[in-house]
Amino acid sequence: MPLQTLKRETADELVLEWVILIKNYRLILDKKRCVGCQICSLVCPKEAITTARQPVPQGEKALKPRVDIDVSKCNFCGACDILCPYGAINVTVDGKHLLPAVEKGSFPQIVRDIKIDSKKFPLIQIKNEDACPLGLISLHLSSPPEQSADNLEVLKEPEKSEASITVEVDSQHCPCCGYCEEKFPAGTINMGRLFEGKIAINGEKCPEGCTICMDVCPITEVLNLQNEDKKVYVNDKFCVYCGACKIACPVDEALLLKRTRVNHTVVRSGAWNKALERLTSATDMAKELKAKGSTRTRESVKKRIGLKEEKNV
């Protein structure tokens, strides 16, 4: 039984596997959930993942950037799994989603701070797609039981006044865009962002009538085409700062995107520092380190990035 490093790809998924007699390492990329945002490529310590812009098919919506993983470089550390904002990558060891890189503190966990107050939920009729651009929210009528929340109009009094709703968010795959916060009454759903950052479009460079960035952005209402000048304008309220638009944008510097902070659990790890540097910038990474007060690590970073850090901080 020789060592087998397998890679197979279907329309829906990309699967990498190490078949070792006593252990099985597997990475599954869910192509439906993947938006091609490059976060995985940035955090991969082995630089095994590439995200590439795809040619725009004639007369159709632009395709999201394509993610490919080099099976000869991947070591199944799970960094991509941990940091994918859309939960599109799943790394398992012997079928279990237990990642040693998190357990040993080599990588932090991304914090999905989602608070739902079901008590405050009014009895409103809302479609899953309308509440969440990714369709991750499901509403259940908790009482009366065995009734669907799809059609509340059929409810009659007195059930109607006593009826209550349970809201569930598929948090594993949620990029925390905050769209739902707006769609539901204030205070019912609260969420912290995964990334903080800046996004802007340089109107001078943005080509007229081009909607590629809009095509690839998975979140509604972030990028919008203005009728007057046929250019794209940004509403960064719901922006995840995932960067799919930036990868897809065909013009250099037309779309500017920068992440400044990642919401994550605390770790002390060189691999994470490097990933953070690539996700944000050397300056932002150094800021975080400073905040942590971890002098030793900061010194090692200083050594690595040299004078650049001195200048920026």
Add this chain to the structure above:
Amino acid sequence: MSKGTARKRSALRKERTTSTKKALIQKEEPRVGVFICQCGSKISSVVDVAALTDYAKNLPGVAYVESMDYPCSRQGQDGIADAIKKKKLERIVVAGCSPRLYEPTFQSCLSKTELNPWLFEMANIREFASYCHQNAPEEATEKAKDLVKMAVAKAKLLEPLKPLHLPMTKKVMVIGGGIAGINAALDLADMGFKVYLVEKSETIGGYMALLDKTFPTLDCSICIEGPKMVDVGRHPNIEIISYADVMKVDGHVGSFRVKIRKNPRYVIAANCTGCGECRDACPIEYPNYADMYLGVRKAISIPFGQAVPLTHTINRDYCIECYKCVDACGAREAIDFDQKPEEIDVTVGAIVVTVGYGMYNPTDLQWTGYGKFSNVFTALEFERLILAAGPTGGKVIRASDGQKPHSVAFIQCVGSRDINKFEYCSSFCCMYTLKHAVMLKEKYREAIEVYVFYNDMRSNFKGYEEFFNRAQKSGVKFLRVKLENRRILENPKTKNLTVFGENEDGEQVTAETEMVVLANAAVPSESASELAKILNIPLGKDGFFVECQSKIRPTDTEVPGIFLAGACQGLKDIPYSVAQGSAAAAQAASVLSKNSWVVEPIIAKVDEDLCSGCKICESACGYQAISVVKTGEKSTARVDEGLCRGCGICSSACPMDAITMPNYSDIQIVAQIQAVAKRKLKKQ
């Protein structure tokens, strides 16, 4: 080069030729003694020795001729020495067998007299006359006459020479830390020589360290080898240079200059205590070669528990640089991510090559199903399965379902004894298969069926045939099949395997089993071909190093001071490798114990005035013995006396006639040719 210099050089050339001629052709012809050997009857039964003796007597310059039964015998040598004294002989010709065999004998005979040992010439009238012209005695005699005439013509022009002495470095390098290298290193170190043991991988031990048991005694392999490995690690005379490659070897016996590259482990060996705390902190695992990739190891780890040196290594191909190991190591500060490859130069007097072997990956032998059917294993994989410290904790399990198999088939000669793959027999597979079969059968008894599909069972050393009998008695089923038309098929549902073979009568032999183990061929070590180039020692057609003489010099190479031991010379089992390791150590010690290495003075001589520095000799030399170096204003060829083997190719290649071979100069060779060709021309 300007025309003027060319002209000057050409004039110089003429002058040199005449002056050498003058020096060699003395006014008074030297007195030549010819001794004709009858070699029992091996010469005299074909060549008319009496006629040859008469003929020799009449040759110009010959002062004395004697026909002897065996000049090489003690009486013969005494006779020659006596004649030299009594007949005042100044040159000696022995007409007998090959100088390759007996020239040293006669030279040592001459050295006991007043004559210089190089005033000696041999005419090979045995191989060149009596042996090859057995059915034409008259012609054989004529040829023998010519050969003697030529030898006499040359003998008259011979010069006295002095042997060269090369300095001896009392250190030795052993390349390869398998069981053969370990034994060679320990023996040499115990004899008091400083030993550098260079090992390519992280630990010494070689394949033996990966085995469970050894045949035919079923001793635990690492329990025997482990203490020896520790002894090597602790020996004050041994320096292990592990995780290192030999990059370049210059020089010659007595002073080989070796350049070694130590690959970075990213762990400072001196600070690493081998505690393994870094290993526990490391989050990353990768397939372990020492487990034949059936198990995993951490990105910072040792390949197996008994590793020597017990220094951890970071595999940067897998490491994610989280520096958890740095934290775990703490104050010991053994981890250094900035480590660079390090080059070291050492000078040694002798080298023992023990680089072992590799294993053939039978994926391309489609009939085996290896790589396609999950329950087909190679023998070394099975070894790791059955080993208690192995990845499964000693449980023999199927890859398809993790269950213990109820039947196992062993297939012999996979790749070996196959004209299209490896023609040779891999020598130890029969015995390790018997070992595996006996271990399975004696452990599980009736709960397991064991089949061995073999063609010939080779159990030809001490205790091996008895072990074969033990296997047969234990209930192992031996099925003799031809090597052609073997097949393995898998049942896609049960993942069981059916083995098909054909017996001598062409009848089908078959067995359905739950696991198949292939005795895949052993092949030359991956580093052998590169090392052959570096050391300038030949590789055989099969890819293994070639010994100098297979019967009587099995551990010598053609390069003085370089010795072979273990499977790199030809596949062999542990006891034989151990014995050969010690043999090579003894050979190396016999070189190292000398105060200087004596070289025969038949070595190219460069006339620096004639040499134009064209480098033609440099490319012609097969031993890298001659190179053009800058000496003052001009560049001239320089000969490394230790490397030059006196083949003369540089001399014939030199367009300036600037290189001469002592006693093989143009004048001496032309004299030989003239001696025989003049007569032939006259006849025509």
